[in-house]
Amino acid sequence: MVASKRKQSSPPSEPSSDEEPHALALPSGPTSDPRFKAINDAISDKPPFCTGTMVLPPEAFVLFYGKSDGDARRIDLVKTSESALRHLVQTCDPASFGVNAQEVYDESYRKAGKLDSDAFATKFDLERSGLLDVVRSGLFEGLDELKPIRAEMYKLNVYSEGSFFKSHVDTPRGDDMFGSLVIIFPTEHMGGELLFRHHKKEWSFDAAAAIASSNAASPSIAYVAFFSDVEHEVSRVTSGYRVTLTYNLYWTTPPNPLRFPSEEVAKPSAPANEAALKSAVESLLNDPTFLPKGGKMGFGLRHQYPVKKTLTHVISHLKGSDHIISNALQSLYLTPSIKMVFQTEYNCLYLCDEVPTLFDPGEDEVVLQSFIDNVPGTVIYLSEDFEDLETGIKVKEGDKVEWVTDLTKVNERGEKLATYGNGPAEIECVYGDMVLLVDVGPAARRAARVRAAAAKAKTRTTSRKKGRW
Numbered sequence: 019m020v021a022s023k024r025k026q027s028s029p030p031s032e033p034s035s036d037e038e039p040h041a042l043a044l045p046s047g048p049t050s051d052p053r054f055k056a057i058n059d060a061i062s063d064k065p066p067f068c069t070g071t072m073v074l075p076p077e078a079f080v081l082f083y084g085k086s087d088g089d090a091r092r093i094d095l096v097k098t099s100e101s102a103l104r105h106l107v108q109t110c111d112p113a114s115f116g117v118n119a120q121e122v123y124d125e126s127y128r129k130a131g132k133l134d135s136d137a138f139a140t141k142f143d144l145e146r147s148g149l150l151d152v153v154r155s156g157l158f159e160g161l162d163e164l165k166p167i168r169a170e171m172y173k174l175n176v177y178s179e180g181s182f183f184k185s186h187v188d189t190p191r192g193d194d195m196f197g198s199l200v201i202i203f204p205t206e207h208m209g210g211e212l213l214f215r216h217h218k219k220e221w222s223f224d225a226a227a228a229i230a231s232s233n234a235a236s237p238s239i240a241y242v243a244f245f246s247d248v249e250h251e252v253s254r255v256t257s258g259y260r261v262t263l264t265y266n267l268y269w270t271t272p273p274n275p276l277r278f279p280s281e282e283v284a285k286p287s288a289p290a291n292e293a294a295l296k297s298a299v300e301s302l303l304n305d306p307t308f309l310p311k312g313g314k315m316g317f318g319l320r321h322q323y324p325v326k327k328t329l330t331h332v333i334s335h336l337k338g339s340d341h342i343i344s345n346a347l348q349s350l351y352l353t354p355s356i357k358m359v360f361q362t363e364y365n366c367l368y369l370c371d372e373v374p375t376l377f378d379p380g381e382d383e384v385v386l387q388s389f390i391d392n393v394p395g396t397v398i399y400l401s402e403d404f405e406d407l408e409t410g411i412k413v414k415e416g417d418k419v420e421w422v423t424d425l426t427k428v429n430e431r432g433e434k435l436a437t438y439g440n441g442p443a444e445i446e447c448v449y450g451d452m453v454l455l456v457d458v459g460p461a462a463r464r465a466a467r468v469r470a471a472a473a474k475a476k477t478r479t480t481s482r483k484k485g486r487w
């Protein structure tokens with residue numbers, strides 16, 4: 019079948035000549051739709067990062083470094099001198115970054131020194147410091163605070179006067195990677211704040227100021243951990259030396275499940291907004307005018323997730339409010355699924371069940387038919403009265419998607435999946451824009467499901483209370 023010429027009873031508006039050929043025609047303003055207001059109001063994110071300082075024993079600040087046999091040096095990053103730091107800078111290589119799969123050196127984008135992990139050894143022991151537990155509860159909420167994570171050391175960086183790293187995301191090094199951790203040593207410096215941008219919000223962290231104001235009797239490091247799909251940059255260092263260790267953070271399985279605190283032993287409370295969100299979804303499902311004949315609720319996810327070929331791992335790796343939404347739906351016996359979303363020609367979205375590999379980087383348009391022929395998934399028509407006169411395909415009532423939270427970003431083309439990263443993208447692992455889709459069934463059947471969920475929640479509370487008395 020050739021790519022159909024889509025004809026619609028109300029034709030999609032032609033982009034005007036000064037518009038991008040692929041200007042997004044995404045479903046607009048669910049956040050302002052009164053039916054979805056309560057849900058959107060209940061979705062509040064904690065910031066996508068956590069920061070702090072940590073007092074460490076004196077040996078933790080000792081660093082050995084060198085690039086060839088026999089030339090290793092020792093430096094104590096608490097008591098160091100200007101000349102010792104200058105030597106460290108001279109030993110570093112220029113730090114690169116990634117534009118898609120390419121490694122790039124460009125001092126107008128990133129100016130910093132780096133040592134790979136085979137050129138240094140630090141006495142800072144991340145495992146023993148207990149910092150990973152602090153990071154886990156700083157980044158995650160509810161039961162996710164109990165999920166085990168692991169860190170892999172990545173690089174040592176030195177930002178001397180005039181150094182910076184412009185806006186980027188951290189390149190995924192596996193589909194189980196969720197974050198990055200930066201340790202900033204207490205070497206004197208000014209500037210070099212880490213700035214974050216996510217969904218129209220901005221934050222910054224000034225590690226030098228945090229260490230200075232910690233007033234600890236013993237020296238401390240500063241740390242910042244963040245979801246690595248969140249855009250960030252290091253502002254220009256205006257004086258001194260900013261010495262950092264970077265780690266990639268991964269989900270993992272507990273090495274010894276018996277040692278790991280189970281839900282029964284330690285149960286962090288659910289995030290404060292989860293109950294409000296659940297009751298807002300409940301009210302919507304109870305509304306007989308909402309998708310009366312059935313259909314799907316769609317939620318644009320706020321984070322991106324690293325993917326290789328399949329998407330099956332994503333549902334258990336959700337971050338921030340994405341995770342809270344999925345939990346609320348599951349507690350109402352709904353089964354959300356994750357789809358990778360592409361905008362195609364003719365005002366259509368294609369929601370893929372796996373990562374497509376059919377892109378021709380030279381193609382201007384993502385052609386719907388090539389998806390249909392090659393990737394399992396679902397066509398979503400953004401116009402309600404869509405009808406393809408050639409094939410007779412119509413939007414059926416039961417196929418309708420109501421976008422409950424904004425679908426702000428979609429993947430446009432394969433080549434755009436990876437962008438500016440802190441290293442070259444591994445071609446088989448990229449960040450993707452995704453949505454959470456959930457079939458809600460016709461109104462008549464939904465009420466029973468909501469009642470059953472409410473009854474189950476009540477039984478759970480009563481039996482817990484009984485146990486306690």
Ligand SMILES: O=C(O)CCC(=O)C(=O)O
Nearest residue numbers: 188200212252262264440
């Ligand atoms: O040094 C920092 O605070 C962040 C560095 C960074 O973003 C990176 O190395 O990718």
Ligand SMILES: [Fe+2]
Nearest residue numbers: 187188250440
């Ligand atoms: Fe980064």
